[in-house]
Amino acid sequence: MTPRKTEPTEESTGVAESAVSQVAPSAFLSVRDLRVHFPTDDGVVKSVDGLSFDLERGKTLGIVGESGSGKSVTSLSIMGLHRNVGKKRGPSISGQVWLDGQELISAGPEEVRKLRGRQMAMIFQDPLTAMHPYFTVGQQIVEGYRQHNPQVNKKAAREHAIALLDRVGIPQPDKRVDQHPHEFSGGMRQRAMIAMALANDPSLLIADEPTTALDVTVQAQILDLIRDLQKEFGSSVIIITHDLGVVAELADDILVMYGGKCVEKGPADKIFTEPEHPYTWGLLGSMPRIDRELQERLIPVQGNPPSLINLPGGCSFHPRCPFADRTDGKSQSETPQLTSVGENHLAACHMSLEARQQIFTEEIAPRL
Amino acid sequence: MVGRRSLQGGRPATGQPSAVLLYIFRRLVNVVVMLLVISLVTFGIFFMVPKLTGSDPALLYVGKNSSPTALHDIKVKLGLDKPLYEQYGMYLKGIVAGRDFNNGPSVSHCPAPCLGYSFKNQEPVWGTLTTALPQTASLAAGASVIWLVLGVGTGILSALRKRSVLDRVTMVTALAGVSLPIYFTGLLTAAIFVYNLHWLPDLGYVNFTDDPVGWAKQLILPWITLAFLYAATYARLTRATMLDVMGEDYIRTARAKGLTEGVVVRKHALRSTLTPILTVFGMDLGGLIGGAILTENVFNLRGLGYEALNGINSEDLPLIMGVTLFAAFFIVMANLIVDLLYAVVDPRVRLA
Numbered sequence: 001m002t003p004r005k006t007e008p009t010e011e012s013t014g015v016a017e018s019a020v021s022q023v024a025p026s027a028f029l030s031v032r033d034l035r036v037h038f039p040t041d042d043g044v045v046k047s048v049d050g051l052s053f054d055l056e057r058g059k060t061l062g063i064v065g066e067s068g069s070g071k072s073v074t075s076l077s078i079m080g081l082h083r084n085v086g087k088k089r090g091p092s093i094s095g096q097v098w099l100d101g102q103e104l105i106s107a108g109p110e111e112v113r114k115l116r117g118r119q120m121a122m123i124f125q126d127p128l129t130a131m132h133p134y135f136t137v138g139q140q141i142v143e144g145y146r147q148h149n150p151q152v153n154k155k156a157a158r159e160h161a162i163a164l165l166d167r168v169g170i171p172q173p174d175k176r177v178d179q180h181p182h183e184f185s186g187g188m189r190q191r192a193m194i195a196m197a198l199a200n201d202p203s204l205l206i207a208d209e210p211t212t213a214l215d216v217t218v219q220a221q222i223l224d225l226i227r228d229l230q231k232e233f234g235s236s237v238i239i240i241t242h243d244l245g246v247v248a249e250l251a252d253d254i255l256v257m258y259g260g261k262c263v264e265k266g267p268a269d270k271i272f273t274e275p276e277h278p279y280t281w282g283l284l285g286s287m288p289r290i291d292r293e294l295q296e297r298l299i300p301v302q303g304n305p306p307s308l309i310n311l312p313g314g315c316s317f318h319p320r321c322p323f324a325d326r327t328d329g330k331s332q333s334e335t336p337q338l339t340s341v342g343e344n345h346l347a348a349c350h351m352s353l354e355a356r357q358q359i360f361t362e363e364i365a366p367r368l
Numbered sequence: 369m370v371g372r373r374s375l376q377g378g379r380p381a382t383g384q385p386s387a388v389l390l391y392i393f394r395r396l397v398n399v400v401v402m403l404l405v406i407s408l409v410t411f412g413i414f415f416m417v418p419k420l421t422g423s424d425p426a427l428l429y430v431g432k433n434s435s436p437t438a439l440h441d442i443k444v445k446l447g448l449d450k451p452l453y454e455q456y457g458m459y460l461k462g463i464v465a466g467r468d469f470n471n472g473p474s475v476s477h478c479p480a481p482c483l484g485y486s487f488k489n490q491e492p493v494w495g496t497l498t499t500a501l502p503q504t505a506s507l508a509a510g511a512s513v514i515w516l517v518l519g520v521g522t523g524i525l526s527a528l529r530k531r532s533v534l535d536r537v538t539m540v541t542a543l544a545g546v547s548l549p550i551y552f553t554g555l556l557t558a559a560i561f562v563y564n565l566h567w568l569p570d571l572g573y574v575n576f577t578d579d580p581v582g583w584a585k586q587l588i589l590p591w592i593t594l595a596f597l598y599a600a601t602y603a604r605l606t607r608a609t610m611l612d613v614m615g616e617d618y619i620r621t622a623r624a625k626g627l628t629e630g631v632v633v634r635k636h637a638l639r640s641t642l643t644p645i646l647t648v649f650g651m652d653l654g655g656l657i658g659g660a661i662l663t664e665n666v667f668n669l670r671g672l673g674y675e676a677l678n679g680i681n682s683e684d685l686p687l688i689m690g691v692t693l694f695a696a697f698f699i700v701m702a703n704l705i706v707d708l709l710y711a712v713v714d715p716r717v718r719l720a
Contacts, residue, residue: 081623089531117626124624129617133716134639143635144625180715196625 024101027054028236029078029204034095034105036073036082043309047073049260051095055253057203060230060237062247062268064283065257068305071240074257075206078238079122080104080112099204118148120204121197123226126213127189131181137165137192138177145199164195168225187218194225198233205230206238211246223250244287248272253344256280259306259316262338266345276347276356278321281364299367315350323359327351392708399700404460406696407689411456414685445469459484459689483693484686486679493690496675501694503573504671507663508656510587511594512649519599520645523606527614528633538603545600554593554666561589571668590667594660598652606645613640643713647706654702658695 025032036048048070055061063071076082078097084090097104099120104112124130131140141161146152152160158177165173168191181189190210197205207226211219227250230237239247247254247268255265256279264277275281285299303320306312318324318331327350330336336348349356443449446469447458461467462482469476469485478485478492486493522542526535561567568589574582613619614637622636623629659673672691679687711717 079624081620113623113626113628115626116624122621122624124617124621126617130621132618132622132636132640134714136715143627143631147626147628147631182716196621199625 024103025054025098027098028057028100029055029238030096030098031074031078032096032098034074034077034093034097036070036077036091036093038091039089040309045308046260046311047091047308048077051257051260051262053255053262053265055204055236055238057236058230058234059252060227060239060247060250062244062251062254063238063240063257064242064244064247064254066242066301066305068308069257070260070308071242071257072208075122075208075238075240078104078204079116079120079206080107080109081116081122114148117144117202118200119202120206121200121202123190123193123197123205123207123210125209127186127193128181128213130193131189131196133181136178136180137184137196138162140181141165141177141192141196141199144196148200160199161195164198165192168192168195168198168229169221170195186214187221190214190218190222191225194222194229198229201233201235203235204238205235206240208240209242210239212241212243219246226250244272244283256283259311260308261316262346262348263317264347265338266342266347270342270345274342274345274357275360276341276345276353277349278323279317280347281360282320284368285364315348323351326355392704395704395707399704402700403693403696407460407693408456410689410692411459412452414689415455416452483690486684486687486690488682488684489687493686496687497672497690497694500670500672500675501657502575503669504657504659504664504673506573506576506583506587507590507594507660507669507671508653510584510591511598512653512656514591514595515598515602516649518595519602520606520642522599523603524610524638524641526603526607527610530611535607539607542600542603545596546604548597550593550597550662551666553596554590554663557589557593558667573669590663590669593666594656594663602645602648605648606641609644610637610641613637616640639713643710646709646713650702650706650709651699654699655695657698657702659691 024030031054032052034048034051035046038045038047047068051070051074053061063074065071073082077093078099082091082093085093093105095105099115102111102115104115131137135143138158138161141164142154142157145160146154146157149157162173162177165176170176170188170191176184176188176192181192184192190213194210205226210226211222214222223246226237226239229235237250239250241247244254251268253265254268254271256263256271256277258279264271264275264280266276271280272284275284279301282299282301286301288298301320302322306316306319312319314330314332314334315321315324315336321331324331330350334350336350338346338348341347341353347356351359440449447455450458458467462478462484464480466480467478467482467485469478476485476492478494481494483493483497485491486496489496522538526532526538529535558571562569562571568585569582571589572586574586576583619632619636622632627636657672659671659676661673661677663669664671664673665677672694675687676691676695678684679691
């Protein structure tokens with residue numbers, strides 16, 4: 001399984017050039033040319049196809065994209081949570097994931113397991129299904145804590161769990177610690193889930209759609225909590241979401257994924273004020289904004305997400321791109337490369353920078 | 369674990385003993401009502417249907433070539449001339465207080481839990497049933513241990529090694545197990561191990577208290593035969609449940625915490641897998657104690673199933689009634705016990 005040999009590296013920016021090197025990158029988390037392919041009866045699903053990014057200590061990265069763009073698969077790859085990797089029916093994973101100088105894709109499963117829950121932890125989308133219904137919240141926090149700290153006795157571990165529940169804002173934590181997940185409300189359950197993830201003070205926290213399953217009223221509270229905890233614990237955070245609104249205030253950097261590839265990445269303020277990719281424009285246009293005059297309607301991205309088995313040739317976004325006809329046919333024939341469009345700001349689009357900026361200021365910005 | 373000590377605080381609905389006792393009491397009342405309904409239905413079927421088809425229950429007691437006066441006498445003596453509701457009342461009264469049966473020359477007393485008097489066996493039905501019960505209970509207990517270990521064990525292994533050789537072999541064997549009837553596998557094993565190889569004694573039953581080894585030797589074949597059938601079902605059920613559970617989000621969470629795969633399987637997956645199996649097991653065991661008709665008859669065991677068939681063959685209505693009620697009692701009780709256990713295993717279930 002070496003897709004890198006059979007296909008040319010699609011991202012040949014300054015970042016991807018160094019992807020093949022085996023030297024540990026300087027960034028705390030560094031993903032290099034990650035490819036996750038699932039064999040199915042209908043063909044190979046290329047869920048993630050050549051993804052690279054860096055994340056510094058204490059920073060927050062937002063990974064944004066619609067369903068099936070490869071966001072969750074990426075996070076599961078970092079955590080080493082894919083099953084049957086390399087087997088006949090399992091996914092094949094290639095590329096590199098460097099966490100604090102250690103490469104995880106080629107590391108043995110036991111090494112990665114020891115990092116899971118200790119150095120990197122994950123918050124899942126639906127806390128009701130993500131917690132075991134038969135065990136108390138306390139038991140579920142304690143078990144992750146004692147797995148990595150076997151010297152801690154049960155009483156001390158329980159105190160630790162209560163302190164964590166208190167920290168994530170659960171009232172009466174000494175009582176709640178003995179309750180089961182179904183006795184918690186949705187928001188409280190997600191708080192408990194966060195407490196579980198923080199049990200070992202991980203330096204990388206991945207939140208996979210942490211607010212999607214929650215009431216709108218609770219979403220902001222959970223996001224505030226994640227931000228506060230990040231400041232306190234100094235962890236690096238990856239927030240995966242389909243909702244740009246979620247990462248607007250939280251993320252330092254934003255990576256926009258489409259069809260398993262990165263189409264644009266850059267500092268959060270740039271992505272919101274000077275987005276360079278038509279797909280990012282679409283995402284921004286479909287985001288309801290309360291601070292604007294009420295317009296006739298949102299501007300959705302037309303069409304449906306592409307099939308990951310038969311991605312459209314050329315730029316995989318071209319069938320849905322309103323500006324695909326302005327590239328002299330290159331959109332249909334050539335895969336666009338991520339190119340620098342500003343400081344730390346990359347986008348993969350065939351249109352010239354000038355053309356895009358003109359379209360954005362004249363056609364897109366007024367409608368946002 | 370931490371939760372054990374703090375049960376009262378954490379689980380308001382199930383934690384209070386009085387609430388649980390009240391629940392058990394209410395369920396026991398339910399059990400009595402259900403048994404009454406079942407007895408009414410069986411009574412109706414076995415005492416009314418013969419009348420409708422023209423045959424008279426009294427005929428069964430006096431023999432075919434009796435005089436009309438003798439027939440009338442026995443009817444009066446047994447109360448068969450009374451209206452059906454009165455007969456049913458007498459039947460119920462007999463269960464609580466006992467009853468006398470005047471069988472021509474002699475009066476037979478049928479003491480307290482009187483489920484009727486079998487004139488074919490010349491004894492109260494209760495006596496027949498209590499004599500038969502140990503054989504059926506021995507059969508069910510031994511077989512259930514074997515099928516639980518075998519069925520659940522292979523089911524779990526199959527699920528963990530999905531599509532492996534072991535999985536395929538197990539599932540094909542399981543398919544055979546479900547498909548082959550007892551009177552085929554039973555007779556086959558008996559023919560080989562008892563009559564050909566003479567490894568085991570002739571079919572029959574030895575009391576456990578008399579000779580434990582002999583008891584086991586007599587029962588090993590029926591155990592295996594019966595267990596094979598059930599183990600097959602359980603292996604398939606366990607495998608399917610386990611595969612479902614292993615795909616649950618909370619299993620992924622357990623792995624995300626860095627737990628070893630052994631802990632994930634043994635602690636997280638197994639507990640969820642075994643819960644539904646507990647339900648099925650309770651029902652199956654209750655049903656089996658009510659009588660394993662085929663197994664008992666194939667292996668010459670005089671258990672409840674044998675008595676049931678016996679009663680049907682000899683048109684012994686009180687015996688059939690008795691076996692039916694007896695079996696119903698065990699099934700209903702098994703149901704209750706499973707529900708109670710379920711509340712212990714699954715904290716989401718509240719006894720209310």
